[in-house]
Amino acid sequence: MAIRPIVKYGSAVLREMSRPVGEITSEIKDLVADMTATLKEAGGLGLAAAQVGVSLRIFIVDLSALDISAEPKAFINPEILETSGATEYEEGCLSFPGIYQLLTRPDHVRVRALGLDGKEFVEEADGIYARAILHEYDHLDGVLFIDHFSTVSRALVDRKLKKLAKSA
Ligand SMILES: [Zn+2]
Secondary structure (H helix, E strand, O other): OOOOOOOOOOOHHHHOOOEOOOOOOHHHHHHHHHHHHHHHHHOOOEEEHHHHOOOEOEEEEOOOOOOOOOOOEEEEEEEEEEEEOOEEEEEOOOOOOOOOEEEEEOOEEEEEEEOOOOOEEEEEEEHHHHHHHHHHHHHHOOOOHHHHOOHHHHHHOHHHHHHHHHHO
16 A cells, blocks of 8 residues: 555646546555555545546545544446535645635435445435535546636636646
């Protein structure tokens, strides 16, 4: 298990459409183990493979910072089946250090994905869990949380974004 560097805004991989995972090989298992360790070290709630520079449809959600009984969970080739409700919450992203924004997202999500064991599962999530899933799912399609900002909020962080992109 190794900590991998987290790719920051400005890196092209964050805008790529990630490819589906074919077989769950030992490389995929290693990647997921590394992503889980990287996410824990960074203290975030979620991490997509693109954020460690790998353009594959995998993300991890780990809510143990909020709920000590929570276990990190890997979602491979996920598919959003349904969303409902709407809620506003302050959101951040490990690829955008220092940028936080109140964003409205659905309050409930139903998602289907493969687990590390290769078996399909369906997960129902609410609140912050739903938000983390939707945020990470966006990464698989090259969509970033700043894309959900209003024009005004986007203008307010414009200088920070340019600085980030420059150092990427
Ligand atoms: Zn993110």
